[in-house]
Amino acid sequence: MSAVRGDGAVRGGSATRSGSATRGGSAVRGGGPASRSGPPVLAIRDLSVVYRTPAGDVRAVDQVNLELQAGEVVGLAGESGSGKSTLAYSTCRLLRAPALITSGSVRYQGRRMAEPAEILRMRPDELKRLRWREIAIVFQSAMNALNPVLNVRDQLTDVIHAHLRVSRNEAREKVASLLDLVGIPRSRLRSYPHELSGGMRQRVMIAMAMATDPEIVIMDEPTTALDVVVQRDILAQIVELKERLAFSILFITHDLSLLLELADRIAVMYAGQLVEIGTASEIQHAPAHPYTRGLLNSFPSLRGPRRDLAGIPGSPPDLRSPPPGCAFLPRCAYGRDACTSVDMRLAPVASSPDPEHVTACPFVLPETPVRPGPAAGPRTGSTRPSLLAQAPAPDAGVSFAGAAEGGPGREELTP
């Protein structure tokens, strides 16, 4: 995967072009809070990251273009190992060897900055000012990310003293107001991480990220380890804080259903590449890329009629030797010969009125009929409309691979 893709001159009018301002701003964005007219807070261009291993380079992030506008929530969805965390951490240069950023640029333009800064060329002292002060991260595992021998107050004070020049009294007041902000009673100031529930710990993490009033908060699976009620509570908290403090969010998760509710725009990542970017509504109602379709068809919904769900059969490719062309081809229901040499640059979805709805698949359109997965065998008529069609009787001769791997990807609704 050498850099055959040119230098950021993305084909067509992709969302990643900086010329988006010429298109009349937020009209297509369906009332999202962010205005697309200003320059982006964060602009990632042609970013590639590899992990150097004895067995060869693992291409973790491949030529990614993504922008984050002020006040915008961008969701980054993908499976484990798709490179979403690597992408996010590389924007703060938080990666260490054997990770290596091989190409690209990450430009940051904050309110407190006169002109855009190139993060990939920053000196260590500049990086220190950028991290947390400008871009803060909420890590996935709050238990591991918090220091077990410091109580809540000390963790927060630590952050404040490291990044802001304030007196001890000011810091103490700030800590108290941060706890109020995330809804933790002040009586918990002296609690240690192990004395807090999972949701409470995650709130402390969020309070720490808020401590320096950053412009961008990167959230890496902040609610994955929590159960649904707490998860919802934390998400509502995040949305509320975002409205009040006006920061941008890059929200990383493998659960697309969360993003549909939370994000303004969603970028779908597969095997180190972005395969589709669109508004939450476009991703939900007019998904173009087969992988996005697979993700959408992966989670059981609680409301509405029961659908036949298929998931995505197979597993992601080995990124040490990615297949030529489209990396999703082995798992794709729409594959054809041309896919092995397809150009994976994002281009506008041909039939979409929004030129910022872009996909890497030139063949499948939102209106393309849904097709069964590649491993699907002949399917017998099932009377029970569920993901798990019931076979009539236990039968030792049932073809196993057909039953579990090959659920059809049809989306037809059964009343």
Next chain:
Amino acid sequence: MSRASTGDEPLRREVTSVAAERGPLAMEAIGISKDFRLPRGQRILAVREVSFNLYRGAVVALVGESGSGKSTVARLLAGQERLTSGSIRLDGQPLDLSTRQAFRRHKSEVQLVFQDPFASLNPVHTVRYHLQRPVRLHQGKLSKDEVAREVAALMEQVQLTPAEQFLAKYPYELSGGQRQRVSFARALAARPSVLLADEPVSMLDVSIRLEMLSLLDDLRRRFRLALLYITHDIASARYFADEVLVMYAGQIVERGPAEELTQYPAHPYTQLLVASAPDPDNLGSTLRGGAQRNTRQPAQASTAPIGCPFSPRCPLADDRCRRDDPALERVSAVRAAACWRLDVAAPEVLAGRQGGGDMTS
């Protein structure tokens, strides 16, 4: 810790499980309770008078949040914890763990699958070791060839093929989904009749959860397993289970057929669970409307139960709720709920008019 009796105990028994339609009774939990003792004489009532049945070929889902006692129920059924009170029956026989042999016989019939496939497999052993051991332990004297054949067959069942290639691998060489397949195969090695799956997919990516649930369902059908599916994801229970039991603070607060219960939840806690599930079709409802302050406290397995355990979080709680603990009472032939305020919480369910509308909104 008995719940307030309302005088119509017989009525309560009339609630039949829809899971019974799938096959014969395999396992019964009859009023099981478990206390954990803490220092200074305190006790945690982790499980309180829980009763349900598992049937061959049927899936019963146990749904609740962290700390509600779901996993303790599984451990009690597996014989890994001693009951404080109540009884467990397997194929009509009372649970017998008095001797090593009896315990092993129980293990052969009742197997557990754990949540975290990273922690539940031994990192220094190959997949082959993980499967050979239970085959030898539970299937009597087998020759080397027979063990090898059995192991290969297990790999086939969970679709880890080519088997030879996977058998030589160590857990760290496998993806999360593949590890969980090994866990399934290991559980099946004992040829159990009951499989207790404790959050079997919640550590896995959303995109492969479905595949794993399909596999689990396939195994259930092929081996006519009585399956207890423990989860906090009520949406997956809707698709996967026949009957759903909703657990809160150690008690079952509602039970009923999966589709009916998730579409028309009666208990306020079930309604909260349903409302908390991500809902792409309801953009900007609760999430953007700000936090629901009401739901802040986590469920506590109480040390001194007074009143309905959900009453501190319940929007409908009144004085009686805070004073008396409601019993699980029959709502229809197949549904039951433990709530004093059902007439307000779910009038449609009480009236049997369930097509009336979405009560979760």
